[in-house]
Amino acid sequence: MAYASQLPVNVITGFLGSGKPTLLQRLLRSSDLKDTAVLVNEFGEVGLDHRLLQSSTQPTLLMDNGCVCCAIRGDLQEAMRGLFDQRQRGEVPPFTRVVVETSGLADPVPIAYTVLAEPVLQHHFRLGNVVTVVDAVNGLDQLRRFEESVKQVAVADRIVLTKTDLLEEGPAPLRGRLAEINLSAPVMENRATLSPEDLITRDLHDAAGKAREVD
DSSP states (O other), X not given: OOGGGSEEEEEEEEOTTSOHHHHHHHHTTSGGGTTEEEEEETTSSSOTTHHHHHHOOSSEEEOTTSOEEEEEXXXXXXXXXXXXXXXXXXXXXXXXXXXXXXXXXXXXXXXXXXXXXXXXXXXXXXXXXXXXXXXXXXXXXXXXXXXXXXXXXXXXXXXXXXXXXXXXXXXXXXXXXXXXXXXXXOEEEOOTTOOHIIIIISOSSSHHHHHHXXX
């Protein structure tokens, strides 16, 4: 299956309280992500546009910026198949990308594996990349205490540090620990200049993305 005909799936993960919804909400304001479908794990932290999800009785809803937002109420495979079927029937706008926001305790490996290995899904979707959000204040302690936090960092293609403005001595010790777990993933601080291209739209698993990554 050619990459051009498959929809990229980006996974945004991170431990409890890392700030995934805040980061994603800001990124979705960009026109680069206007044709995006967002799948939110509603059983974890308060997710993206939580109030809209709570008040909506529909399986999906159209956000003001043109994105389609859907709560994952069951299996990820079923959610992605259902969303794609809605797209094919014209019941939702023809999105060109899917972003999955995981819960804070999620292991992102099964999520990525679902996209890569499930026969029906891999016909229509491909893995874009995995973005892991890390709380700069509590990150070192979380990495010591929680295996889920380590797994989330280990599989990341991009790592985003949040709450760096609350640190007195800077994030150098945390950066060192992150490099020990995952040396290849660039570590970026969550600033206003951080764009969808930095994190999401420059897909790493297509031919062009691999070439850029080597450069």
